[in-house]
Structure formats: C-alpha cells, structure tokens
Amino acid sequence: MQTLSITSLIKDSPSAVAILNTELRFVAYSRVWLDDFCKGQSSLTGKNYLDVLPRTPEALRSILKECLANGTKNICEGRKFIYPDGTLQWLKWKINAWTDDSGEIGGLIILLEDVTDTKRREEILAKAERVGRIGGWEIDLSTNQLFWTDITREIHEVPDDFQPYIETAINFYKEGIHREEITRLISNAFADGTPWDTELILVTAKGNEIWVRAKGEVEMANGKCVRIFGTFQDINNKKKVELGFKKVSERLALATQGAGVGIWEYDLVSKTMVWDNIMFRLFGLEYNPNDLSYETWQNSIHPDDRKDGDIEIAKAISGTKNLDAQYRAVWPNGDIRHMRAIGVTQKDSNGKVVKIVGANYDITELKNTQMRLKESEDSFYGAFEHSNTGMAIVALDGSFEKVNQSLCDCLGYTMDELTEMSFQEITHPDDFKNDVHLLKQVVNGLKPSYKLEKRYIHKNGHIVYGILTATAVTDMNGKVLHYVSQVTDISPQIRTEKKLTRLVNITSEQNERLLNFAHIVSHNLRSHSSNLSMLTNFLIKEKSDEERKNLLTMLRGASDGLNETIMHLNEVVQVKIGAHEKKKDVNLYDTLKNVENNLSQLIQEKNATFELKIPRNLTIKAIPAYLDSIVLNLISNGLKYSSPKRKPLIQISAELAHDAIIISFKDNGMGIDLTRHQKKIFGMYKTFHRNKDAKGIGLFITKNQIEAMNGKIEVESTVGVGSTFKLYFENHEHYKN
Amino acid sequence: MSNYKKICIIDDDAIAVFGLKRGLQSMKSIPEPLIYENGLQAIEGFKKMIEEGTELPSFILLDINMPVMGGWDFISQMNAIWPKDKEKPTIYMMTSSISDQDVEKARTFNLEKNYLIKPVFAETLVRILLP
Known part of the structure; x- marks a missing residue:
C-alpha cells in the first residue's frame, strides 16, 4: 500500500x-524525529503531537x-523560544x-529541526562582533565584489547599502604610509x-581618522588564490591610549635626559640594580647595564659619605621614611660631584619592601652657588666689620639696622646708641635736603647709588665732614630692601684745606701790605727826605743870616713831617702786630655809647643827630x-665831612647775615666820588676833600684794623647825598667749629 | 730869556714849592710863577683865565701825588677844557717817588722824557727852561 511505503520511506x-x-495524531515519523524530539519513547503512532x-x-x-484549517504551509528558518523553565530552543x-485523493485536508507534514546550538553560536559571534567592534569582509574573486558586514560598514561610517570594491576599500586607508602598506600586504x-x-x-x-586592526587570510587551491577574507577591528581607543603612553614615556625620557636626572631601580629580592644611561653618565661611567650591582653605586660614593648612604637606604627599606639623601660621588677620574637621590619603595602583598625606584641628579652647581653665596656674605660682613670706612645698613625709613665700629668712632656714638638712631638725626640740617633729594632718585629707581659730600654732627656737637656713598640693595623684582652707606671721614683733609686756604689768604694779604708799604716808603718817606736834602743844600750855600733862619724853620717843618709819617707807619705796624691779640666778646652798644660821649663836644658844635639802632645785648668778637x-674814626669822619647844606645825621644799625654781623654807619654828608676814588679810598695819605684836617690816614688804619680781626669794610656813597660804611664781623655762633 | 711867558707850579708840598721858586728866582727874566696846591685848584684857575680871555700858562711843573686831584687826573681834565685854538703847554712831571710804576705811567702820557725826580734844583730848571 502506498501509505505503508511512505511510512517506511519516512522512517529512514x-x-x-x-x-x-x-x-494532530502521528501517522508516521522518522527515527531522527524520535531521537531528536522524543527520546525514550518507543512508538508515537496514534499519539497526539501536543501530548x-x-x-x-x-x-x-x-x-x-x-x-x-486553511491547508497552507509555513516555513521558518529559525525561531527562538524560551520555555517557562528558562531553557532556550x-x-x-x-x-x-x-x-487525500478527494482533495480533503488529511493532515500535516512537519519537518522540524533543533538549530539551538548553531543559532546560539551565531548569536554569540554577532554579539562579539558588536562588542569588539570587529567587522568581517570577503572578496568574491569571480565578481571582484567585496562583502562587508554591518560592523565593517559602521567602522567605515558608510550607509547600509554601500557597495564596496577592492579599490574603494583601499582608498579608505590614510594616504601615505598607511595606504602603501595595505596595498603591499594585499598584493603579497x-x-x-x-x-x-x-x-x-x-x-x-x-x-574621521581612526586606528584599525586589519587581518586578512587567503584560501589557495592549486597554487591559485580563490578566496580572501578577514576581519576588521576598530582599535582607535586602545591605540590612542597606547600612543599617549608612548608619548608620555618619551617626554619623560626627554625631560630626565635634559635635566640630567638619572632613573634607577633596585630589586631587593633578586639584588639586581637597573640604571638608565643618564645614571652612568652622572657617575662618570661607561654605559654598561650588564655589569651593574648595588656595589657599583656604593663604590662610586665618597668614602666619608658611604655610611650615611647605607643608613638612608636601610631607613627606606624598613619603611621609616622615603629615600632622600645628599652625598658626594667620586668619578673614576677623581672629580667629586654632589648628588641628590630620592626614591620610593614598592611593597609586596605582605607589606615587605621589595623594590626601590628613584631618581638621582647632580647638585654640584647648586652646592657651589650656595657656597659662593655664603663666602660672598661672609666676606661682605668681614669687610663691613673691619673696614676703615664707616659703613651702615640703613632701613628705608632712615634708621640704622647695622653699623660698623669705624662709623661709631667717627661720630662718637656707641654701636648701641647709633642703631637706635636714624641718619636724619646725625645729618647737618643744611645738607639734609640735598641728601633726601638724591635718596628719592634711588628709591624711584632713577639711579642705583649716589655719592655726596656732606656734614654730620658728632655726638659732642662738632661737624664731621664725610663723603657718603649710598647704594640701594634690591630684591629680584627691583624693590629696594635697604641701603648700604659708606662714609669716609674727610674732616682732617677739610681742616687742612681750610688751614691752607687761610694761610694762602694771609700770605697774599701780607704780600699786598708789603707792596703797600713799599709804596708808602717810596712816596711818603721819600718826599720828606727829598725836602730835607733840598733844604740842607740851600742852607749850605746861603750867606744871609735871615734867609738861613727861614730855611732852618722849614727844615724843622720837614723833619716834623718825616717824624709824623714814621709815627703813622708805626701805627700800621702796630695793627699788624696787634692782630695776634685775643679777640673778646664786646658789647657793641656800650662801645658806641662810649664813643658818642667822647665826641659829645663835636656833636654839639655840628648840631648833629646821632641815631643808634643796635640791640642792647648784641656782642661781637673783636679786639x-x-x-x-x-668806630671813633668812622663817626668823626661822618661829622667832619658833613654837608654845610643840611643838619648832620648819623645812623648806626646792625644786621645779622648768614655768617656775619654787619654794622652800618650812614651819614648825610658830602659823599665821595667813588667812580674816581674807589681804589684809593682806603689807601694811605689819600684825601678827597679840601679839608685842612684831612690827613689821608684814618681809613687806611681802619681798614688794617678791621682786617686784622678777620673782618672787612665796604663803602657806598653818592656825592652830595652821603656815605654808608659797612663793617663785617665774623659770626660763628651758628655752629661750633 | 726864556720862551715861556707864563709859568705855573702845581704842588701841595709847601717846601717843594719854596725850593722851586728859589730856583726860578736865580734865573734872569723868568716871570713870577702861578702856584696851585692841587689839580682841582689849577683847573678852576685855568677855567677863569679862559672865561676872562687872559693868557694861559705855557709851562707847567706838575706834582704827581696830591690830595683831591693828583697830577694825572689834572692832565685829563686840562685837556678837556683847553681851547682848541690855543697851543698846549709844556708839562714836566715831578715826584718824590722812585718807584718804576710812576715812570711807566708817564710813558702812557708820552711824558717819560719830561719826568723830574725831587728835589728839583736850579740847574735842572735852567736846562729845561732856557734854550
């Protein structure tokens, strides 16, 4: 029967x-069905499918x-089912x-397959593909078409319907070495x-530029390439991290190289030492990483520093502290270099130190600089303490931060006293402005230092002449921290100079007087001697007694004249000698009153007015x-040469100038024509008025007397109006010198 | 007989003037000299002569050192007032000074040859006054 034959056919x-x-009852079934879906059941015929x-x-x-119901068919290539117990199929x-023959629906033919394993594998692969961003590709050599998976498309950022060819795929690689490389690999x-x-x-x-890992494989048949396929993976992130790491490492290497920092590692378990090339260079050794041990390092250390080095390492190993040590390294050629080593320890899971990693660098220059700085500071303070020049460190407000003994000696203060003071307190008031002016220029950065000749006041009040050199000490930003002042005491030089100037003045004055004297002798004495010689000449020849008597009278007059002149000269010489007499404090008012009394008769005769504008207590240094x-000479001159046209008025006043006391004698007399007589007015035997009393000796003596007291006399006069004589006396009351 | 009709002495020293006068008297036909005590007096005297139209001196013995106005100042003043149509007088400077400075000064007035050192005796006067 047909049914039977089908049944047996199906079975196999x-x-x-x-x-x-x-x-839905089984009519027939294959053995495979029984094995695959109904394990352990002997026969299914007649049983319901769902049972x-x-x-x-x-x-x-x-x-x-x-x-x-409908007589239709249903095909499924695979469908996933999850059962209530969680299993998957x-x-x-x-x-x-x-x-059947009559066309009626007789039942169903079912072809069933459990594809769970295959499907699961596929699913995992797809997942892996997605997670790992791995795409696949394959070249069909018959059509030259290229097949890309979804991920491959995604990586290339192309649409889903993109159709690639070999050429287009190659052109996706970056122009240059990347494209050349893939071309070479595919050709091979x-x-x-x-x-x-x-x-x-x-x-x-x-x-977008991305790093990919490209893999390709070839299937050959009979020495001919039949299939090329491979994978394609997006490794951009990984590559970037890798490249970044490489860059950092290179940069570190460059930095350590440039900074001369050597890197080392000491493994305490294997007792091995690793140095980079800079380490070898730092110790003056040939690069020889194979012949390196802890001893290599130890032997390079200066013998005196070895013990400390070992202690530092021991401390680091015991975990007391991280390694940070300074020591001297001795190069094979004997050079000594200062080193600093720092290191950190690495511990195993038990907390035991197994490794020390560290850096080592040369600090010789730093050490030398530190030493030079100290030397420089020491030598500055040495120079400061022992200098013969007065020195001080002066704060911005002018107070003394530090002074040396020389400065104390020249100003008379102790070091403690002076450091409590400021430069303002010891500066002469007249030099203060100048000093501050220069100091301001330094503060404002206009100049780094200044030099000034100035006066200081000694503790006991006298003036100290000094040359000040002040230099600003600034920080790195140019801000002034303090000043260094150097004061050279030039008081002895100044005193010598003053003495010399005085001597020169005295000498030239004396020369002038000598010339004046020669003149007096040549003119005045000579005129008397010529008269005497002439008269005696006449006398010898004269016969007449009466005429002889007359000549003798004249001879007596001439000898009297000679006598008078000699007396005057003697008076002048006395003035010169008298200059050695001591000057005293003389009350000017009293002196003038006294003279006024002595001249009271003359004043009355002339009906003169006498005005005295002198402070009662004014004293001057005078002989x-x-x-x-x-005073007698000036007042009596004023009366003698009064103008007959007006009532004589004599005014005497005093004025205090910077370093002199000036006394003026003003009259309203005849006046002197100074354009003609300026040079002669104080000369000997100069008279300017037709006055019988005029001898031409008074002003000459007056001038000599005032000059003998280191003073001077000046005159202003207008003919027909009057004259003013001014006496200048030295005034040292301002400063004790 | 002298060429000079009017002689003048300007000197403040009375004894010196006495000596000069005595010297002049010893010579014959010399007129009585005019005497001035200083330069200013002489200038005033000359001004008066010019005003009155009387004859001015043709010979002057002039002392250098005098009060009020000395010899050199006198020459300057005299040149200023002297009438242009009148002949300048012959001047002899006199001084008791033996200092070289005065001779130098005389040179500036072209008078270094007319320079007499006191005392001036009759012999000297005869030499300079008589031809």
Missing part, C-alpha cells in the same frame, strides 16, 4: 519528519492549527498540509597567500681797642 529519512492527521511534545510553544500551536521548521596575499595582521589609520566616509678806634 535523514531529517526529523512527521506526518500528522487532522487530529508527545507538551512544551510546544503557543506560537507554533497556532501555526499548526492555522495550517490544518531555536527551532527551524517547514509545515505543509497534505490532501594575492601572489603567494601570505596572511596579514597590521594596525593602520583609516579615514572614514565622514572624515676792643681796634673796635674803639674804628
């Missing part, structure tokens, strides 16, 4: 096949019912309704089947007799 089918009737396979999912039950089926693969595995840069359709003589 290599697939799981079953024939069901309209009630035999109770787990059949609802979806499949519906399909079965539908196919039976992939099923693939083909369901057909079958009809075509030629002899060499597979490849490389990392290159790709430029995506959107223009009393000279002052009397000068």
Whole structure:
C-alpha cells in the first residue's frame, strides 16, 4: 500500500519528519524525529503531537492549527523560544498540509529541526562582533565584489547599502604610509597567500581618522588564490591610549635626559640594580647595564659619605621614611660631584619592601652657588666689620639696622646708641635736603647709588665732614630692601684745606701790605727826605743870616713831617702786630655809647643827630681797642665831612647775615666820588676833600684794623647825598667749629 | 730869556714849592710863577683865565701825588677844557717817588722824557727852561 511505503520511506529519512492527521495524531515519523524530539519513547503512532511534545510553544500551536484549517504551509528558518523553565530552543521548521485523493485536508507534514546550538553560536559571534567592534569582509574573486558586514560598514561610517570594491576599500586607508602598506600586504596575499595582521589609520566616509586592526587570510587551491577574507577591528581607543603612553614615556625620557636626572631601580629580592644611561653618565661611567650591582653605586660614593648612604637606604627599606639623601660621588677620574637621590619603595602583598625606584641628579652647581653665596656674605660682613670706612645698613625709613665700629668712632656714638638712631638725626640740617633729594632718585629707581659730600654732627656737637656713598640693595623684582652707606671721614683733609686756604689768604694779604708799604716808603718817606736834602743844600750855600733862619724853620717843618709819617707807619705796624691779640666778646652798644660821649663836644658844635639802632645785648668778637678806634674814626669822619647844606645825621644799625654781623654807619654828608676814588679810598695819605684836617690816614688804619680781626669794610656813597660804611664781623655762633 | 711867558707850579708840598721858586728866582727874566696846591685848584684857575680871555700858562711843573686831584687826573681834565685854538703847554712831571710804576705811567702820557725826580734844583730848571 502506498501509505505503508511512505511510512517506511519516512522512517529512514535523514531529517526529523512527521506526518500528522487532522487530529494532530502521528501517522508516521522518522527515527531522527524520535531521537531528536522524543527520546525514550518507543512508538508515537496514534499519539497526539501536543501530548508527545507538551512544551510546544503557543506560537507554533497556532501555526499548526492555522495550517490544518486553511491547508497552507509555513516555513521558518529559525525561531527562538524560551520555555517557562528558562531553557532556550531555536527551532527551524517547514509545515505543509497534505490532501487525500478527494482533495480533503488529511493532515500535516512537519519537518522540524533543533538549530539551538548553531543559532546560539551565531548569536554569540554577532554579539562579539558588536562588542569588539570587529567587522568581517570577503572578496568574491569571480565578481571582484567585496562583502562587508554591518560592523565593517559602521567602522567605515558608510550607509547600509554601500557597495564596496577592492579599490574603494583601499582608498579608505590614510594616504601615505598607511595606504602603501595595505596595498603591499594585499598584493603579497594575492601572489603567494601570505596572511596579514597590521594596525593602520583609516579615514572614514565622514572624515574621521581612526586606528584599525586589519587581518586578512587567503584560501589557495592549486597554487591559485580563490578566496580572501578577514576581519576588521576598530582599535582607535586602545591605540590612542597606547600612543599617549608612548608619548608620555618619551617626554619623560626627554625631560630626565635634559635635566640630567638619572632613573634607577633596585630589586631587593633578586639584588639586581637597573640604571638608565643618564645614571652612568652622572657617575662618570661607561654605559654598561650588564655589569651593574648595588656595589657599583656604593663604590662610586665618597668614602666619608658611604655610611650615611647605607643608613638612608636601610631607613627606606624598613619603611621609616622615603629615600632622600645628599652625598658626594667620586668619578673614576677623581672629580667629586654632589648628588641628590630620592626614591620610593614598592611593597609586596605582605607589606615587605621589595623594590626601590628613584631618581638621582647632580647638585654640584647648586652646592657651589650656595657656597659662593655664603663666602660672598661672609666676606661682605668681614669687610663691613673691619673696614676703615664707616659703613651702615640703613632701613628705608632712615634708621640704622647695622653699623660698623669705624662709623661709631667717627661720630662718637656707641654701636648701641647709633642703631637706635636714624641718619636724619646725625645729618647737618643744611645738607639734609640735598641728601633726601638724591635718596628719592634711588628709591624711584632713577639711579642705583649716589655719592655726596656732606656734614654730620658728632655726638659732642662738632661737624664731621664725610663723603657718603649710598647704594640701594634690591630684591629680584627691583624693590629696594635697604641701603648700604659708606662714609669716609674727610674732616682732617677739610681742616687742612681750610688751614691752607687761610694761610694762602694771609700770605697774599701780607704780600699786598708789603707792596703797600713799599709804596708808602717810596712816596711818603721819600718826599720828606727829598725836602730835607733840598733844604740842607740851600742852607749850605746861603750867606744871609735871615734867609738861613727861614730855611732852618722849614727844615724843622720837614723833619716834623718825616717824624709824623714814621709815627703813622708805626701805627700800621702796630695793627699788624696787634692782630695776634685775643679777640673778646664786646658789647657793641656800650662801645658806641662810649664813643658818642667822647665826641659829645663835636656833636654839639655840628648840631648833629646821632641815631643808634643796635640791640642792647648784641656782642661781637673783636679786639676792643681796634673796635674803639674804628668806630671813633668812622663817626668823626661822618661829622667832619658833613654837608654845610643840611643838619648832620648819623645812623648806626646792625644786621645779622648768614655768617656775619654787619654794622652800618650812614651819614648825610658830602659823599665821595667813588667812580674816581674807589681804589684809593682806603689807601694811605689819600684825601678827597679840601679839608685842612684831612690827613689821608684814618681809613687806611681802619681798614688794617678791621682786617686784622678777620673782618672787612665796604663803602657806598653818592656825592652830595652821603656815605654808608659797612663793617663785617665774623659770626660763628651758628655752629661750633 | 726864556720862551715861556707864563709859568705855573702845581704842588701841595709847601717846601717843594719854596725850593722851586728859589730856583726860578736865580734865573734872569723868568716871570713870577702861578702856584696851585692841587689839580682841582689849577683847573678852576685855568677855567677863569679862559672865561676872562687872559693868557694861559705855557709851562707847567706838575706834582704827581696830591690830595683831591693828583697830577694825572689834572692832565685829563686840562685837556678837556683847553681851547682848541690855543697851543698846549709844556708839562714836566715831578715826584718824590722812585718807584718804576710812576715812570711807566708817564710813558702812557708820552711824558717819560719830561719826568723830574725831587728835589728839583736850579740847574735842572735852567736846562729845561732856557734854550
């Protein structure tokens, strides 16, 4: 029978096949069906499909019912089902309704396959592909078409319907070494089947540059390439990290190289030492990493520093502190270099130190600089303390921060006293402004230092002449921290200079007087001697007694004249000698009053007015007799040469100038024509008025007397108006010198 | 007989004037000299002569050192007032000084040859006054 033959045919089918009737009862089935879906059951014939396979999912039950009802067929390439117990099954089926001879639906033919394993593998692969961003590709050599998986497309950032060819694929690689490399690799693969595995840069359709790992394999048949396929992986992030790391390492290497920092590592377990090339250079050794041990380092250390070095290392190993040591290294050529080593320890899981990693660098220059700085400071303070020049460190407000003994000695203060004071307190008031002016220029950065000749006040009040050199000490930003002042005491030089100037003045004065004297002798004495010689000449020849008597009278007059002149000269000489007399404090008012009394008769005769505008207590340094003589001469001149046209008025006043006391004698007399007589007015035997009393000796003596007291006399006069004589006396009251 | 009709002595030293007068008296036909005590007096005297139209001196013995106005100042003043149509007088400077400075000064007035050192005796006067 036909049915039987079909049944036996089905039984041996290599697939799981079953024939069901309209009630879904098994009519026939293959052994494979029994093995695959109904393990352990002997016969299924007549049994209901759903009884035999109770787990059949609802979806499949519906399909079965539908196919039976409508006589349709249903094909499924694979569908995943998850059962209530959580198990997973992939099923693939083909369901057909079958009809009997009369065309009625007789039942269903079911071809069922459990594809769970295959499907699961596929799914994992797809997942892996997505997670690892691994795409696949294959070249169909018959069409030259290239097949890309979704991920490959994604990596290239192209749309889903993008159709690649070999050329377009190659052009995605970055122009230059990347494209050249992939071209070379593919050519090799075509030629002899060499597979490849490389990392290159790709430029995506959107223009992004990414790193990819490209793998390719070739299938050869009869020495001919038949298939090329491979994978394609996005490794951009990984590569970037890798490259970044490489960059950092290189930069570190460059930095350590440039800074001369050597890197070392000491493994305490294996007792091995690792140095980089800079370490060798720092110790003056040949680069020889194979012949290196802890001893190499130890032997390079200066013998005196070895013990300390070992202690530092021991401390680091015991974990007391991180390594930070300074020591001297001795180079093979004997050079000594100062080093600093710092290191950190690495511990194992038990907390035991197993490794020390550290850096080592040369600090010789730093050490030398420090030493030189100290030397420089020491030598500055040494110079400061022992200098013969007065020195001080002066704060911005002018107070003394530090002074040396020389400065104390020249100003008379102790060091403690002076450091409590400021430069303002010891500066002469007249020099203060100048000093501050220069100091301001230094503060404002106009100049770094200044030099000034100035006067200081000694503790006991006298003046100290000094040359000040003040230099600003600034910080790195140019801000003034303090000043260094150097004061050279030039008082002895100044005193000598003053003495010399005085001597020169005295000498030239004396010369002038000598000339004056020669003049007096040549003119005045000579005129008397010529008269005497003439008269005696006449006398010898004269016979007449009466005439002889007359000549003798004249001879007597001439000898009297000679006598008078000699007396005057003697008076002048006395003034010179008298200059050695001591000057005293003389009250000017009293002196003038006294003279006024002595001249009271003359004043009355002339009906003169006498005005005295002199402070009662004004005293001047003078030789009393000279002052009397000068005042008497000036007042009596004023009376003698009064104008007959007006009532005589004599005004005497005093004025205090910077370093002199000036006394003025003003009259309203006849006046003197100074344009003609300026030079002669104080000369000997100069008279300017037709006055019988005029001898031409008074002003000459007055001038000599005032000059003998280191003073001077000046005159202003207008003919017909009057004269003013001014006496200048030295005034040292301002400063004690 | 002298060429000089009017002689003048300007000197403040009375004894010197006495000596000069005595010397002049010893010579015959020499007019009595005019005497002035200083330069200013002489200038005033000359001004008066010019005003009155009387004859001015043709010979002057002039002392250098005098009060009020000395010899050199006198020459300057005299040159200033002297009428242009009148002949300048012959001047002899006299001084008791033996200092070289005075001779130098005389040179500036072209009078270094007319320079007499006191005392001036009759012999000297005869030499300079008589031809």
